[in-house]
Amino acid sequence: MSLRGIRLVTFDATNTLLKFRIPPWSYYTLIAKDYGFTGTEKDVKEKFIDSYNFMWKKFPNFGKRIIPWNKWWQKVIEKTFEGQVPKDKDLAISEILIEEYKSPKLWCVAEGGRYLLNALEKKRIMLGVVSNFDPRLHDILRNVGILKQFKFIITSYEVGCSKPDKQIFIHAMKKFGLSNPKECLHIGNDMRKDYEAAISAEWHALIVPSPENLLTNQSEKSTPAPEHVFPSLQILAKAIERNELKL
Structure with missing residues (x-):
């Protein structure tokens, strides 16, 4: 299927939507x-x-x-x-x-990130961020120029639970006023914290793997379906535009 039926798409922040300019x-x-x-x-x-x-x-x-x-x-x-x-x-x-580390001197939007956000907006899909982050995330997204594209920003610190706890995804649904998890899609770079966690909350999930994700162990309990893995946000955006996405 394409994105038909999806009303909400959320993004992980670090090494998914945002990249460090230097390590x-x-x-x-x-x-x-x-x-x-x-x-x-x-x-x-x-x-x-x-x-x-x-x-x-x-x-x-x-x-x-x-x-x-x-x-x-x-x-x-x-x-x-x-x-x-x-x-x-x-x-x-x-x-x-x-x-x-609030500054665009140290952060940038990942390649294809702006393109993907615009492609989703054209389809009238609401956007959010669900990230293990401290409150500075709001400032960072504002400083790189994409804050206004999101309906909400959920940081683990502010809501009191962190991925892979599925409660953070349930909180996101409530924030948006949704009750059906099948209307939600999460995009991230971490198998355990993003892909598996979203699936456990009965969401759809896609993964854009990142070699920079060194801070925690990628304890993979399963392998994602090949059609759920994209090498970049740019390629994911192209797949969405061509209605080639399979959820």
């Missing part, structure tokens, strides 16, 4: 060098991924109900540079990074 560890390294850091980008990458995963396990969902989200990120950054910069410089580095 986070590259920019972290650049900023930290102004504060005495002498290590390598490889060191920062390894420490950043470990720190992120440690904090997510100890304080899930950016510390929701435990610590403020910005304090959560301060701790990630502090652990990333632990023993590598003077102790009193951690806060200065984290304040810069937390603020600048």
Whole structure:
């Protein structure tokens, strides 16, 4: 089938709809060098991924109900540079990074993203974002120029549950006033958090795999149908325009 019957399409944010202009560890390294850091980008990458995963396990969902989200990120950054910069410089580095990661200097819309959003709008399909993210996502989408195309933005931090919990998809349906999950489609890059999670909520799902998705394990319980996998948003948009999509 095509998109007939679909009333709502939601997107994951990081590495699906949005891409980093440069890898986070590259920019972290650049900023930290102004504060005495002498290590390598490889060191920062390894420490950043470990720190992120440690904090997510100890304080899930950016510390929701435990610590403020910005304090959560301060701790990630502090652990990333632990023993590598003077102790009193951690806060200065984290304040810069937390603020600048709202900026279009560091984020851009993924290739074909604007094209796909416009193609869906032409079909009068309502659009939303369902993402494991902190509240800065609203600012980021505004700063890259696509916020107004969405009916709603749902971040895991703001609603208190994160993918792969299917409750975040149920929340999205309620937000839009829908009761039939078969009228909903989610597009993401992560097998477990996007594809499998949406399917578990009885939604339709498509996946645009991303090699950059390094922060969490892709615990794949199943393989998606080949017709549900697209190498880019651009190619997905073309398939929609030609009514070649199979859900």
